[in-house]
Amino acid sequence: MNLMLIIPAAITTLALIAHTLIGTQEALSTSPHKYFAAGLTPAVKRIWIQNLCAFHMVTIDLLLMS
Numbered sequence: 001m002n003l004m005l006i007i008p009a010a011i012t013t014l015a016l017i018a019h020t021l022i023g024t025q026e027a028l029s030t031s032p033h034k035y036f037a038a039g040l041t042p043a044v045k046r047i048w049i050q051n052l053c054a055f056h057m058v059t060i061d062l063l064l065m066s
Helices: 002-029 042-065
Strands: none
Touching (some): 002 042
């Protein structure tokens, strides 16, 4: 019975680690500041912030599941 709980917990923990390490680099690499040096439009900045918020929400979900 414990093995049935340990295996999904281990898989979820691995997904959390991969999501945190790789996802943070990818999310920060899409920073609009790199592409719009002259100035950010409010819409572009809002979309990027929403992207980061969604990324962090998934991270918290994975943390709670593992």
